[in-house]
Amino acid sequence: MTIYDSVQKTKREFIPQDDNKVSLYVCGPTVYDDAHLGHAKSALVFDLLTRVLTANGYDVTYARNITDIDDKIIKKALEQNKTIKEITDFYTDAYHEEMSQLGISRPNIEPKATESLEAMFELTKKLIASKHAYLTSEGDVYFDTSSDSEYLSLSKRVQDEDERQNRVESSSHKKNPADFALWKSVHDKSVTFDSPFGAGRPGWHLECSAMIEKHLAKPNMKFAVDIHGGGADLLFPHHENEAAQTRCATNHNLANYWMHNGFVNINGEKMSKSLGNSFFLKDALKEYDGEVLRFYLLSTHYRSNFNFNTQDLAISKKRLDKIYRLKKRLFGIQLDSKDTDPAWKAILLEALNDDMNVSLALAHIDEMVSDANNTLDQPGKHQLIKKETVSHLAYIEEVLGFGVKNPFEYFQFGIDKETKAKIDMLIEKRNEAKKTKDFAASDKIRDEILTYGVSIMDTAQGTFWEKV
RNA sequence: GGUGCCAUCGCCAAGUGGUAAGGCCGCAGCCUGCAAAGCUGCUAUCCCCAGUUCAAAUCUGGGUGGCACCUCCA
Missing domain, CATH: 3.40.50.620 (HUPs)
Structure with missing residues (x-):
């Protein structure tokens, strides 16, 4: 390297x-x-x-x-x-x-x-x-x-x-x-x-x-x-x-x-004790999952100056979300071996071995995620592709530390138990309304769910929700 | 004042001689009861000027504009 x-x-x-x-x-x-x-x-x-x-x-x-x-x-x-x-x-x-x-x-x-x-x-x-x-x-x-x-x-x-x-x-x-x-x-x-x-x-x-x-x-x-x-x-x-x-x-x-x-x-200014504009980690961690901060702070080359702002942080979250959604999609797939696909390893390491070019590695990851989703969208069982993708994600976890959590828990960041129960209850109500094709009612319930700061998605496996 | 770094699409950001990765946003579709998610397609010639070269975002010189260190600081 x-x-x-x-x-x-x-x-x-x-x-x-x-x-x-x-x-x-x-x-x-x-x-x-x-x-x-x-x-x-x-x-x-x-x-x-x-x-x-x-x-x-x-x-x-x-x-x-x-x-x-x-x-x-x-x-x-x-x-x-x-x-x-x-x-x-x-x-x-x-x-x-x-x-x-x-x-x-x-x-x-x-x-x-x-x-x-x-x-x-x-x-x-x-x-x-x-x-x-x-x-x-x-x-x-x-x-x-x-x-x-x-x-x-x-x-x-x-x-x-x-x-x-x-x-x-x-x-x-x-x-x-x-x-x-x-x-x-x-x-x-x-x-x-x-x-x-x-x-x-x-x-x-x-x-x-x-x-x-x-x-x-x-x-x-x-x-x-x-x-x-x-x-x-x-x-x-x-x-x-x-x-x-x-x-x-x-x-x-x-x-x-x-x-x-x-x-x-x-805001374009050095964060410094004498300037009194320090942004404490503990405050950021109240708003964002630590892994989102990890992703964001590593997304720019380590030698560059990094201009912190919440808009870009939110974009990093979106990018990490995509990794976790794919992980959710593949949840439960077991690997036969711990060996990493040498081609994938080579792609990622080639970028990281060049003075830790994380941006380039992330570009490869985005492509891998898109390709996998695209394949999984096509009809078929895709057992091989699924295992291969799980293995790719595991290597990303190992080398970059992205996607290490349980994907369902990741998307529940900051939502307390009571709220979860309420959301689950509302989703059930909504599904009942959907069964009778009472879409006016189901959409109304969805709007109510959205007020908890989450989005919901209907899939073949059921209805899921995510913290926005 | 001394030293050094940087300037790429609306925004973030790779690429350091061979003809512009990726993400966000936007637009057009597919999917969906509608959404969300996911997918497909479309969108830049690289701050300015001059030079070197068959070839430059990439090298050289000169501008302009940011930033950092020289004091505790990651």
């Missing part, structure tokens, strides 16, 4: 360092607030990546961190008079729950910053010993960017003079304006951690490098991981700094391939 490497800025054939074993590290959330659509996008992109890699026969080890030490967490804990752990546990659980509703599998490893302090100390000690980091009179430890001749090689930035001036003033204890903190000394006892460098807390960039060394890096490899991913905003300074730390503290570079997903915008 080919992957677009956002550092080399070109598509590259993907070749793991160690046979068929792939190591993937992705920057996860800082757990101090509810996850928004951007978090979902990133988690989805790399969930898909692991699925596609696995479909290609790779043995993937996927790590995604949980940042549970951070100034914003501390601030929230103080505000709400709670412990840091209470805050981080709450938002970590919420994150997991919401991501699982999007059909996102848990990574193999989810290291937490609080559980990785030793690894951070190790890395910092190495950097101090090799003169790549220094301790200030105030007790902070900074990475010395001037000691790394390859600094800025990742983001290909040029140090700007104005920027230098500005930063020097704001932080006079730094040797260079671009230097960043590995350890911040803090003297508030309630929120500090002990370290060989004194009480305080780690700098944000440090944890990823440390976790990668601890969990993924293998000796004598040129790169600590095969693939490092995250949101596009992390390239600088976060990933630049991670790469510098690892490069200077170890004998390998951080990653062979870098992947950055594009942003989710709202």
Whole structure:
């Protein structure tokens, strides 16, 4: 497969360092607030990546961190008079729950910053010993960017003079304006951690490098991981700094391939905490099945900017509905074997192996669905076609995670039991009216059913209803 | 100001040198008591200008218009 490497800025054939074993590290959330659509996008992109890699026969080890030490967490804990752990546990659980509703599998490893302090100390000690980091009179430890001749090689930035001036003033204890903190000394006892460098807390960039060394890096490899991913905003300074730390503290570079997903915008504007226009996942999940959100957020190429709007979301729902209707049509068909039709597998993987071209894969899926429906509309039993189609749908579930639910339950999203009973009762009444050809009455009942936000469809198998 | 990305049908969106995928909407049909669902058919020459080439949406240069990063951020 080919992957677009956002550092080399070109598509590259993907070749793991160690046979068929792939190591993937992705920057996860800082757990101090509810996850928004951007978090979902990133988690989805790399969930898909692991699925596609696995479909290609790779043995993937996927790590995604949980940042549970951070100034914003501390601030929230103080505000709400709670412990840091209470805050981080709450938002970590919420994150997991919401991501699982999007059909996102848990990574193999989810290291937490609080559980990785030793690894951070190790890395910092190495950097101090090799003169790549220094301790200030105030007790902070900074990475010395001037000691790394390859600094800025990742983001290909040029140090700007104005920027230098500005930063020097704001932080006079730094040797260079671009230097960043590995350890911040803090003297508030309630929120500090002990370290060989004194009480305080780690700098944000440090944890990823440390976790990668601890969990993924293998000796004598040129790169600590095969693939490092995250949101596009992390390239600088976060990933630049991670790469510098690892490069200077170890004998390998951080990653062979870098992947950055594009942003989710709202009304053409970046969704951002400072702009206050975040769209929280938990709110979206009240209105839409998680799989609809999965479909929608994955329907545009992962590197493109994504402009969220409810009209397009509704269109994605329609598209996913079609997959589920076909699944409903084939409900109960058993497969003789789990083997996937190689031709179908090839069609789908060819698209996904090209830097995860989901749009193209979806076009193939739409065609497959139309063809199957067309065949099933013709007279005949179509046993072979039915089984083949069920097998195709199963492969879509496996690789893309679309259509994994019971189709009948999918179409009842958000309808409570009482309403279901009412609808069923009305449908029965309507069918009785239809039997006597009292169409005026049956149409009137249908209008009443429609007021529950559902549509109904008469088929040879009976009358079904769906949430609109 | 520095760096980078993008511009394809009314809307969403693939395609990165060989003559425009797919979806939504719309129109015309089939099916249906009527619908819904499903199916069939129809609908673009790729922001502008210049250049390279037998051939360009795809490459080059210049415009115009969006957006992102440079500060916490997925």
